[in-house]
Amino acid sequence: MSGERTLKTAADLLAAGLIDDGTVHETEAVARRYAVAVTPAIAALIDPADPADPIARQFLPSSAELVTLPQERDDPIGDRPHTPVKGIVHRYPDRVLFKAVHVCPVYCRFCFRREMVGPDGDGTLAPTEMEAAFAYIAAHPEIWEVILTGGDPLILSPRRLAEIMRGLAAIDHVRIVRFHTRVPVANPDNIDADLIAALKESGKTLWVALHANHPRELTPQARDACARLVDAGIAMVSQSVLLKGVNDDPTVLGALMRAFVESRIKPYYLHHPDLAPGTGHFRMDIGEGQAIVAALRGHVSGLCQPAYVLDIPGGHGKAPLGPDAVAPGPDGCWSVSDYRGGLHVWPPRP
Ligand code: SF4
Structure with missing residues (x-):
């Protein structure tokens, strides 16, 4: 019950x-x-x-979380070295993370920001901190995209979201506003007309990145919530984490990607688990991850292929993990592998 x-x-x-x-x-x-x-x-x-x-593995606490490995760290993807003002992470030239809120509807046991989110986390931005965050974005014309994350931005009330969106509306050089969220899955009823109207207050092009890791998360209610966003003109992409015991199986992963595409969500990122404390039981070797991702190629539609990526510890950004289908071959040619593992020389010999 x-x-x-x-x-x-x-x-x-x-x-x-x-x-x-x-x-x-x-x-x-x-x-x-x-x-x-x-x-x-x-x-x-x-x-x-x-x-x-x-x-259960994603959301119910496990005693394995009390084991912190030497290579694990509080800030696994290096947000802090790129934080010029509280709530902003400016890691790449044309975009910033805007962490307005530090709570989530659910807490994932593998969370990469587990030392920052939650009731004891960094807290929601105070009004003066919010002003400083907007001032930073306004003072940097190279910022084309603002990514609301944290924390889960869609946990905010429509009133608070509308305030943020009006703040962004006043900054001309911001063209894209993206939200990273689990709300359509965790609280699908919250995606209602008021929330959608609040998001649209910015007048910007909106994208929502849905975080889900197993096809069972895409329930009829979750799919309806996503449909309300897409029908309102909001584009959607997915982000997932490749997790041992959750989706480390090509059949499960393929079913997840198909569930996204059926919901008009383009698979975007498949993250290798970050080195967050107490999460070693979720991580596999990168080679194992590449084998799982390679098994999707050719067997599920091209629409269903996410980019398998690693956030390099220390704040150095994302690196694609492949697997590569092409390698240098003899005499300036290339060796290209097909999805069944067959090798071909490119360009073909005359
Ligand atoms: S929704 Fe994202 S930020 Fe929140 S607990 Fe899960 S992984 Fe962490």
Whole structure:
């Protein structure tokens, strides 16, 4: 039984039947360290009878999170070195992250910003900090795109979102506003006419990047929520994380990508898991990841192919992880592999 409110404690999860008496203590220990939230829509997707349930693995605390490996770090993708004013990350020339809020509807157990988000995280920007963030964007004409993330921007009320969008509307050189969110999956009813009207206050071209990792997350309700955004003229892309025990299987990953495309969401990024503390149980070797991604090529539509990427620790940005289909060959030719593994010389010999 999942109930109608977000579950935030071990006692909540126990009462909802999502954990049992034997795991309450370890769940409490993890919840003291990292934020927990499971919305009714997500709780309804969890099969408590399945110890390997891929939805439970993403959202229910595990004692494995209490193991921090030496290579793991508080700021795994290096936001802080690129933060000129609170709430802004200016890593690449033409775009900034705008982290207006530091809470999420659900807390992913593999979250790359787990030391910054949550009730004990960096907090929502105060009015003066918000002004400073807008002033920074306005003072940098090279900023073409503003990416609202954090935190999940669509957790904000339509009133707060409309304020932010009016602030961006006043900055001419900002042409694109992108939102990174899990709300259409975690709280699909929140994607309503008021929220969509608020987003459109900016008058800018809008993109929404939906974060989902397993095809079961694309429920009929989630698909309807996405359809409301797309029907309103908002373009959508996906972002997923390649996670051990969740989607590290070409069949599951292919089904996820097809579910996105069926929902008019273009698969965009498939992230290799970042080195966030206590997340080692989700990570595979990059070679294993490349093999899974290679298995999609040719077997599911070209529309369903995401870019497999790694955020280089230290804030150096994203690197495509391939796998490469082409390599230098003899005599200035190239060796090109087809999707079945066959090798071909390009250009073909006359
Ligand atoms: S929605 Fe994103 S920021 Fe929020 S907990 Fe999940 S991964 Fe972290």
